[in-house]
Amino acid sequence: MHVKFRTLISVFIVSGWHRRFASRTGATNLQFYRLVPELKKEAETVSIAAQLVDEQQLTRYQRDTYRRQQGQLFDLWDRYEDRAIKTSAFLTAVGKIFR
Numbered sequence: 001m002h003v004k005f006r007t008l009i010s011v012f013i014v015s016g017w018h019r020r021f022a023s024r025t026g027a028t029n030l031q032f033y034r035l036v037p038e039l040k041k042e043a044e045t046v047s048i049a050a051q052l053v054d055e056q057q058l059t060r061y062q063r064d065t066y067r068r069q070q071g072q073l074f075d076l077w078d079r080y081e082d083r084a085i086k087t088s089a090f091l092t093a094v095g096k097i098f099r
Contacts, residue, residue: 021038021042024038025038069097069098072097073094073097076090076093076094076097077090
């Protein structure tokens with residue numbers, strides 16, 4: 001997988017984490033005294049999740065819509081890298097994927 005797409009996927013995962021964290025805590029702007037215990041709980045959860053991932057007992061859930069979009073994007077990128085399509089066609093197709 002190309003480095004740019006790894007970065008893009010990481011950005012999506014992090015933004016998803018922020019949304020889940022805000023949803024779980026019930027607020028987007030927590031005061032410090034409420035934020036610290038929540039982050040401690042999250043840190044405990046992350047270490048358990050990391051262990052499960054290492055043991056291949058936990059996988060990342062990805063909705064079908066986003067999995068399909070990601071697949072289309074990777075296919076387009078491969079075609080672009082192989083010079084099968086030009087930049088303008090690549091960008092137009094990417095725009096259609098995320099419409």
